[in-house]
Amino acid sequence: MAALLAGCAAGPDYKAPPVDIPVSWQLEAPWQQAAPGDADDKGPWWLRFGDPQLDALQQKALANSPTLDLAGARLAQARATLAGANAGRYPQVGVGARAQRFEISANRPLTNYAAPNYSTVQNDFALNLTAAYELDLAGRVRRSVEAATASAAQSAADLENTRLLLTTDVASAYFSLRSSDIELDVLARSIELQRRALQFVTDRHDLGAVSGLDVAQQQALLDNTLAQVDLLRKQRSQYEHALATLTGTPAPSFTVAADVKPLVPPAIPIGIPSEALERRPDVASAERAMAAANAQIGVASAAFYPSVMLLPSIGVDSRMLSSLFDSQSLLWSLGVTATQTIFDGGRIRANVDFTKAGYDATVASYKRVVLTAFQEAEDGITGLASLDRASAQAQTAVESSRRVLEMAAGRYQGGASTFLDVITAQQALLTTERQAAQINGQRMQTSVFLVKALGGDWCGALPRSTAADARTGCPAPLRQVAGTR
Numbered sequence: 001m002a003a004l005l006a007g008c009a010a011g012p013d014y015k016a017p018p019v020d021i022p023v024s025w026q027l028e029a030p031w032q033q034a035a036p037g038d039a040d041d042k043g044p045w046w047l048r049f050g051d052p053q054l055d056a057l058q059q060k061a062l063a064n065s066p067t068l069d070l071a072g073a074r075l076a077q078a079r080a081t082l083a084g085a086n087a088g089r090y091p092q093v094g095v096g097a098r099a100q101r102f103e104i105s106a107n108r109p110l111t112n113y114a115a116p117n118y119s120t121v122q123n124d125f126a127l128n129l130t131a132a133y134e135l136d137l138a139g140r141v142r143r144s145v146e147a148a149t150a151s152a153a154q155s156a157a158d159l160e161n162t163r164l165l166l167t168t169d170v171a172s173a174y175f176s177l178r179s180s181d182i183e184l185d186v187l188a189r190s191i192e193l194q195r196r197a198l199q200f201v202t203d204r205h206d207l208g209a210v211s212g213l214d215v216a217q218q219q220a221l222l223d224n225t226l227a228q229v230d231l232l233r234k235q236r237s238q239y240e241h242a243l244a245t246l247t248g249t250p251a252p253s254f255t256v257a258a259d260v261k262p263l264v265p266p267a268i269p270i271g272i273p274s275e276a277l278e279r280r281p282d283v284a285s286a287e288r289a290m291a292a293a294n295a296q297i298g299v300a301s302a303a304f305y306p307s308v309m310l311l312p313s314i315g316v317d318s319r320m321l322s323s324l325f326d327s328q329s330l331l332w333s334l335g336v337t338a339t340q341t342i343f344d345g346g347r348i349r350a351n352v353d354f355t356k357a358g359y360d361a362t363v364a365s366y367k368r369v370v371l372t373a374f375q376e377a378e379d380g381i382t383g384l385a386s387l388d389r390a391s392a393q394a395q396t397a398v399e400s401s402r403r404v405l406e407m408a409a410g411r412y413q414g415g416a417s418t419f420l421d422v423i424t425a426q427q428a429l430l431t432t433e434r435q436a437a438q439i440n441g442q443r444m445q446t447s448v449f450l451v452k453a454l455g456g457d458w459c460g461a462l463p464r465s466t467a468a469d470a471r472t473g474c475p476a477p478l479r480q481v482a483g484t485r
Contacts (some may be wrong), residue, residue: 009139010301012294045451046171048266049444051112054174057247061170062163064248071155071162078148078155085148088141091133096315098126125324128315128331138305154288161281162288168452170246172445177239177256178263179441180232183259186433187229194222194426197409201419214419221423225430265384265447266327268454279455280373286366293359300351306340373453376456380450387443394436401429 062068106119136142198218204210244254264270313333318324341348405425411417 009142010298010305012297026426034411044167044331045456046167048268049171049408051174051268053256054171057170057174057243058167058396060481061166062306065166065246066248068159068166069183071159075152075155075159078152080146080400082148082152085141085144088134088144089136091131091310093129093131096126096128096130098124100124112144112200122319123321123438124317124319125321126315126317127324128314131311133306133310135310137308138302140299140302140307143295143302146314147292147295147299150291152289154292157281157285157288164452164456168448170243171448172244173239173242173443174256175263175441175448177243178259178261179235179340179437179444180236180239181258181260182441183434184229184232184236186388186430186437187225187232190223190430190433191225191229194218194225197422197426198222210419217419217423221426263444265443266420268384268450270446281455283366283369283373283455286362286369290359293355293362296355297352297359300348300355303341303348303351308336308338311335311337376453377450380446380453384443384450385445386441388445391436391439393442394432394439397432398429398436400438401425401432451481463464 019469044058045054046054096375101121103121104117104119106117108117110117128155187249201210201214203216205212205215240254240256241251243256244251247254312332312334314330316329317331318326318329323329405422405428408417408421408425412419412422
């Protein structure tokens with residue numbers, strides 16, 4: 001009967017709750033659906049951006065981040081807890097030894113009034129082997145192992161999620177810094193242009209060709225642009241300090257040299273919504289939390305049933321060391337203890353209700369994480385498509401603004417218009433160039449955000465090409481190819 005009961009366990013068996021998964025994303029040009037596989041490598045996704053300095057920062061962050069070390073330590077704790085829970089499946093065996101010399105009181109209570117007590121001094125030597133084994137009739141141990149297994153898997157998913165968040169935070173801060181570099185370069189070129197214009201209008205003023213108003217207007221424009229430089233430098237220093245912290249480096253001893261180069265987001269295969277759930281480590285963590293909470297219901301429910309322990313022991317005991325291992329010194333016992341709670345004022349029922357409520361909370365948390373995952377992925381997909389179109393339009397606006405400035409400068413030099421037209425054109429060019437730089441920075445940020453929303457990279461998801469990336473073994477990122485963005 002014990003063997004049959006051991007096949008049962010208190011509490012419900014775990015079944016993941018159903019979630020409403022959309023069939024596809026709301027795609028818009030130039031997106032097309034790819035077919036990534038869940039078994040594909042999820043990283044290092046940042047290599048797709050083709051930036052050696054970003055690669056170095058990511059490796060430094062993975063090696064030195066205290067946040068990642070903390071998540072790794074929690075995983076080690078969870079695995080140790082699982083090992084401790086698994087130990088409950090086996091007998092606990094112990095050995096004991098005793099050696100003492102003692103005196104018995106002559107005035108101790110009598111066991112027989114006809115036989116008086118005497119005071120004696122003697123030795124006592126004992127050696128015994130004990131064992132204890134819990135018959136898991138109600139499945140308490142089994143449910144405890146299930147809970148510890150799920151908790152260890154949850155900690156492993158949390159570690160992966162921490163790694164993903166760390167690498168995306170590094171990339172986000174890095175691209176924000178590079179976007180600031182590009183904007184600072186735009187301002188530097190605008191300042192050079194405005195200073196040349198100021199010198200030109202000053203020379204004309206000295207010749208009496210224009211009034212002092214033109215000089216004052218150009219000087220005001222230059223001063224305003226110089227003020228924007230200081231604000232951008234402040235922003236850049238904050239991104240640099242963030243990178244220092246993320247890479248485990250004190251901010252005062254960390255610098256990133258300025259670099260102005262085109263920022264181009266890589267191709268990111270998007271797959272289908274259900275694959276995002278399979279890949280996102282935060283979703284996996286929330287699902288494992290449900291499994292652990294469900295198992296805790298069984299652990300709490302097992303208290304309704306008897307606790308049965310087998311307690312065998314064997315050993316030897318003698319007053320003389322020379323006869324300790326004689327057959328007459330043998331002693332043993334074989335017993336079973338069983339305890340059953342009769343009345344506890346509702347404590348066990350309250351514990352079960354508490355664990356059930358905890359499970360309901362993990363179900364709600366899981367559904368919230370799933371909905372957030374769909375929202376973030378859809379935001380990234382639609383946002384990146386919109387930013388692609390906005391970037392192309394912003395570049396067209398920059399070219400138009402440059403032509404307007406050339407025309408305004410020519411008309412002013414020819415006396416056909418006032419210098420106000422030139423100032424307006426300069427300001428418009430500065431605005432459009434900064435807008436183009438900001439939009440491109442947002443494209444990079446959204447690309448990183450989409451990688452995080454999809455749970456990482458798919459190494460083998462892009463169509464194979466003859467040009468392979470030697471660093472990753474993945475095909476070189478392609479733009480506008482069938483099946484990818």
